[in-house]
Amino acid sequence: MENVLTYMTFIPVAGAAIVLALPNNAKLIRWVSAAATVPPLFMAVWLFKNFDRARAGFQFIENYTWIPSYNIGYTMGVDGLSISMVLLTALLSFLCIFASFGIEKAVKGYFALFLLLDAGMMGVFCALDFFLFYVFWEVMLLPMYFLIGIWGGPRREYAAIKFFLYTLFGSVLMLLAILALYFNTNPHTFDMRIMMAQANKFGTDVLPMWPFHQLRWGFQHVIWMTLFIGFAIKIPAFPFHTWLPDAHVEAPTAVSVILAGVLLKMGTYGILRTNFPMLPTATADMAFILLGALGAWNIIYGALCAMAQKDLKKLVAYSSVSHMGYVMLGMASFTTQGLNGAVLQMFNHGTITGMLFLLVGVIYDRAHHREIEGFGGIAAIMPVYTGVTALAFFASMGLPGLSGFISEVLVLLGTWEKYPVLTILGASGVILTAGYLLWTIQRVFLGPPNEKYLKMPEINGREMFTLVPLGVIVIIVGVYPSVVLDLLRASLDQINQVVIPHL
């Protein structure tokens, strides 16, 4: 299959165009857009099969010149790092289409935008040209803004603009950093591969001006920081995380899933894709504070905040903050286990949190509120739903046999070698997680059934259809993690090897 990545990225765009051309028939539109996400899914599976796990570098590369005068190329390609994310994206966007079948308002617009969003995400993970990367990165913003803003909850406008401004703030800084890198490569180029190759050319001697002089920062550190802020907002790392709860609470279910499942990963993905291989020295210098310590803090802080939430969706949102902390912590470790664990955690968090948001959506569609205290004894009313939820919760809690366990253990194991104290903090997060999740289970599902909801219908087939694949993946990865780890290992080790000499 030639140019498979391009097809994966642009078939949804074509789908969006078709959807716009369709007559205003909701049913038709839904199925057409669903169909538009199927080919990418198959291609993703094909990639999964044909990906050479032994090779470290990029594969399925497509390279065309785009703007020769500025040396901007249309370069796509995947390595172990991105392919996991591509798989995740393809799967989630396929499932989320079905999760959005409930949408009634301006159906056409919704699905068109959703498909555009899909394309944008796919592109970000495939792009190997920094300019292209940035374009996709931004292209993703607009649909997201509208999806939250038009189809969201009561405070949707606030949430949407907050998300938009926050992310744009990050990305303009990113743009500056990209340009700075561009002018320091020789010949000037946006090709990430060349930038990586020239990683050691980027200056590291301390800049004379304030405040960099006091911080002992060189060019690399400044660029690193600029990029990092852009990515940290997406992760979202404390203190840039506050857009997340608002966005999640207001966004429609499917969008929340995409938001938590894919968009958050872009932050950590970006750091691994750019900061690590391109700015190794700075990475080595910054990792402890800005990835390690901050990650550990994220874990505990997110967990504590989650514990105090009254809104089920907000709770899940904060749990994402906490779980992304593991990714940061793992990245900071520079051990094979830590790094692989981090990326695996990205993948797992995608699936698990996806499930969680879908599940919250299910109950919300029935009860029309998300107040944790407002439920109780649901287990007796919707046993199947309860079972699935329990699965998701325990996976998120990191119970062995489920995917969350593998990644968390790997992350913590990997981190211990470098920062035992941070590991201890991170591991204590596990206890807190168990605390708030179990407490939630108890308040929502256990106890005497709530009379208000005795008649509540059990989870239906369509909803199960969106959940089961994720659940299956969660179990498979938990039992046989090599499915994913084999993809990652080679590439991540390579990335790691770039940084380690500078530690």
Place this chain on the structure above:
Amino acid sequence: MSPNELSSYLIIGAIVFSLGLFTVLTRRNAISVLMGVELILNSANINYVAFSHFSSGNADGQIYAIFVIMLAAAEAAVGLAIVLAIFQLFHTIDVEAAETLKE
């Protein structure tokens, strides 16, 4: 300061220029402001003619001055036309009512 020194003319120009600016700044009245503008133009003209006499030695400066005078006339015409137009408007409408047009 003597008639055959460049700087004396320039200083006169400078003073007139400043007075013109002063007028523009302080006057509440459009016509007065336009007068101020005329002063500024004249000060510039003094410079041009002076320079063409003392510095360039050719008539470029004088030509410039003449063009400035022409355009001053044109500008005055347009300006006063606008003033009159507004005057007509305000004749018809009383100023109190204008309050309703606030942004």
Place this chain on the structure above:
Amino acid sequence: MSVSTAVFYLIALITVVSAGMVAFSRNIIYSAFSLLGTFMGVAGIYIFLGADFVAAVQVLIYVGGILVLILFAVMLTHRITDVEVTNRAAGRIPALIIVGALVYLLIETIRVTPWVKAKELVYAATTAKIGDLFLYTYLLPFELASLVLLAAMIGAVVLSRKEIKE
């Protein structure tokens, strides 16, 4: 001190003082008329600089054209009876400070600047030369100026036309 110098001083004085009147006078009519003084003074200065043609133009256009226009406008828009509100000014003190600073800077700079020196100072009649220049080197600006005047005319007409198009 020669007569010419004295005359020069006189003219300079007229120019500056009447300009001052324009700036400070409480009555718009007065300032309008003292504008006449400035124009005349400037014309005189032109004579001193051996620019007879420019001086003539100054007198013709400024005094004969613009000033009349201004006075006309003043008359049209003012009931001459009420004198003290006709030409109010505000914030003179700050304006004085700023302008004072400016004029100081200007004069200082003028003093220290090494302006270009022409080889010799000519006092010939310039009219013919200027005529040639207009029709040869400065032909394009000349044409352009005519276009400007045309535009100004049309504009003035359009603006002061009262009735709305039917």
Place this chain on the structure above:
Amino acid sequence: METPIQTDFIRWIVFLPLLGAIVNGLLGAKIQKRLGKGAISLLACAPVVIAFGLALYSFLILKGLESEKRFLIDNLYPWIQLGSLKVDMAFLIDPLSAVMILVVTGIGGLIHIYATGYMHEDNAFWRFFAYLNLFTAAMLTLVLGDSLLVLFVGWEGVGLCSYALIGFWYTDHANARAGNKAFIVNRVGDFGFVLGMFLLFWTLDAQGHGSLTFREMVKWAPTIKDSMIWGVPVITLATLFLFVGATGKSAQIPLFVWLPDAMAGPTPVSALIHAATMVTAGVYMTARMNVFFSMAPATLHVIAVIGVATALVAASIALTQYDIKKVLAYSTVSQLGYMFIGIGVGGYAAAVFHLMTHAFFKACLFLGSGSVIHAMHHEQDMRKMGGLKAWMPVTFITFFISVLAIAGFPPFAGFFSKDEILWLAASNEHWGIWFFAVCGAGLTAFYMFRQLFMTFYGSCRADHHTQEHLHESPQVMTLPLVVLAIGAVFAGLIGLPGVLGGSQFAQWLEPVIHAHEEAHASHALEWGLMAVSVSVASFGVFVAYLMYRRESLSPDMFANLAGGLFYRLFDRKWYFDEIYQVIFVNGTLLLARLGALFDQYIIDGLVDGSAALVRFVSWLNGLFDQYIIDGIVNAIANITFGIGNKFRRVQTGNINSYLYGILLAVVLLIIAKLRYGS
């Protein structure tokens, strides 16, 4: 060390119960509706019984080999392979795990059968057995796991099942809360466990032997003898971490608080999970890691002290309980304490031995109490019982036997195992520990007999209606009792003390437990100590007899000792729950609230604040602007032909002020240039 023998049947020991769990879990509801509870029972019990068969089979294979070769391994697939971390999904059978799987599948099987009777009325029958099978599978994974990580899988798995089973009747909030408590307390333990695991792994890795497989770890243990971390020997710290894990699972101080609440679950669960198997996981793990523990004397000392403390505290609490299951629960805690004493004094074999015997009699006791409760229509208060032996003889006899066993009267199983521990303590001059342990034995004898008397002797204190329906439990329930009772009688014989020819059990475990403490004291002393412990026990029985049989000696007399201080202390369980509630639970919740507030008002406040600031600045601009626009009309009027002082307010700041701005800017520019330029 020999390379272990590859086999491929061990996996089925785990998979069969797992299959049972899956089938019951996914299809149970339908099956139960279609084919009735019988089918469910069959589905549930068959796998465990077959697994027992396999366990027996593997035991025999081991028996066939000479001791050094006794390792069977079943390697499924490489699980995690990253850098030096290579973990296979593999199961290992060696003498130790052989014993464990026999106990788990054997006793587990019996309890399954028993439960088919006990749970018969419950509608969620299938769910119960799904959980129970899942538990068995997890427990087997725990004991069969070939590496710490696989062990940990089982470790967490059993935790999950215990959570599910404690909260089995989830409609009652109390049960759910008990479940949460168990899970979270265990999490604290696991926290320690994983840290210990990481520490060991990396320390070994530093020596170039990073691994989590037991045999590898054991092999290279000596290499890390003197590596230090934070000024502490790694071994000590790591073993302490692991022990924290053990205290969590095996309900030792300070983490024992969850076990008593766990009695909220159905009685078979208490018997299987909270007496026979899961709670002993800690002991198993320490025994499994014995090489490391024996390298860390400091840790061993801590363990011994914790063990004895737990034994006494739990026993003291048990004195005052009236709930028939609570008494057993605390006795379990205290017995686990004994096992840890054994470990603390280096008697791993003894500990495991006691583990096994205890499994028999404690399971029997629980099931007995279960059948009593069953008969009493779920009445658990002993004050409402009495004289039951008339109605339920089988239950009584088996119960009585087990009581004798736990009280440590020869020749019952408990005697040998407990005595072994005491003997080791003494023979290694841990006299203090020995002394308290013996006191604990006395207490045990006392409260067990107290329970026996209150339940089965005297006149029945139950209400009339209950008395009418009193009956012996059905066959499926009594049969397991009998079998277990037999075990309680004879299980001890495989571990005779040195004087009676020494313990085959210890020899059997020889290949695994290398660090076997030899007793270096005279036979005479051994006899003497036996006599002491037995007499102390019988004294306890005597007191109990006086109080609760003859009632010639009033309990209140003791209760009011020191103004009832002790009584209240014991009765309130030494206030552990209260303290924990205040410090940890409330503490965390408070922290969480603060965190959330901080997030909402400070962090988000900053964000919104900065936005607000920008808007404010622009608003100022806007004002200026607005104000001029408002002004315009009048101002223009005015600027055209200057009317009206009444508009002076709005005029100020008009075109002119703009021009001011411009000129000011220009002048400033120039001045700046002149001052700082060039």
Place this chain on the structure above:
Amino acid sequence: MDLKNVASLSFFYPEFILSATILLLIVVDLIVRSRRGIAMIALVGCFGALIATLDLYSAQPGWLFHRMMILDNFSLFFKVVALTATILCIWMSLSSNEIEQVHEGEYYTLLLTCTLGMFFMASSSNLLMAYLSLELVSLTSYVLTGFLPHNRRSSEAALKYLIYGGVASGTMIYGMSWIFGMAGSLDYAAIQAALGQSEFNKAALFMAFVFILAGFGYKIVFVPFHMWSPDVYQGAPTPFTAFLSVASNAAGIAIMIRFFFPGVSRSLPSGDWAFLSGVEWPQVLLFLSMITMTVGNLCALNQRNLKRMLAYSGIAHAGYMMMGLAVLNNDGLSAILFYLVVYLIMNVGAFLVVAMIANVTGNEDIETYRGLAWRGAIVPAVCLAVFLFSLTGLPPFAGFVGKFFLFSAVLKQGGAFGALALVAAINSVISLYYYAKIVKTMFLDMPNPEDKTVSVAVNNFTLLIPLTVLTIVFGLYFSPLVRYTSQSLRFFVK
């Protein structure tokens, strides 16, 4: 080459065609009464001039009319921009209610005269021509601003504009007189030569530049010479506002570049420009551009009238473009040219939608845009959203590419310009807030029951759709445009 009057005529036909059209319009206006006819004549004239201009690209650069004007690609580029803006303006005027009530004859005459003035601004090669052309543009602009009869706001705006214009140009020529005094000539080439070698007073030169900047600055609309623009933009007829916002800004930039780059500074082979040593010009521009973009954005933040908001955003964009001037290198200049083209497309587009909506609802207040997308005007709403996001500088729209080039020019210079880039970046985030506010009002807000549905005549789309498409196309494939601008950056320097 340095041509005499007659010889020059053969390179003069764009201007010639325009002038002819102007005179023709005056005459025709007396005879023909159909407004369409007049507009068509104007259009034809513009297209003719456009073709002629493009044809000249191949011509050899040089001086015309005794060094009165310069013929080079740079000037041609700005002529093309001016003409395009004019054409778009005429097109918009065709379907504008405001224009219906004015005298088209004079309207189009003056509009074209203004364009002609811009032609001369772009190609002026000495101080006199600079002043004349500037005044020509200004005078016509005043009139066109005050063109709406019996409309107070329009007349007020005209007066304001006139007063600023008068003062600014007066100040400018005063400054110019000093340059004349220092160089002894009005001709740029001579000036550069003179300032190049002779010893001059830096302070005096600086003051002269500042005075001149007042004149240019008020055309380019940057702080502190910007105050007229909001009122004028709001008061003037919308099509003309659109024209003004792009063309006059462009012409101002043209004349400024012409004066400050080939005029007084020296071009180096490296593509950088060496400004007169000792005159801190780049710093001043850097400072001004920072202030300009910030003030523009902040003021725009809470405007409730779209034309006014666009006026302020125009100020901000002027600030962005000045970054290109401040860096004193050809990348900066070509970035500016690129940005101008893009800005032309998207800003005119935005004004076009505003005019459409105003034709229906009668005003430009943001309230009237409430739920526009759900009121039958989905297409204009989407297009406006595209233009606004493009103005913000989001990919995949052209505005992003423009900003991208400006940033890259600035960052290439490095050093203190990094701060400038940062300020600009932050500014574009701020700008998103008010652009998105409009988008929010159109899409996120639901229409009130009393809001009537907005039906837009399909013929409006003939202009709207192409502009939108261009905005997206240039956002994704811009190398032709890059090529065009870089080849337009050819100065004729002696």
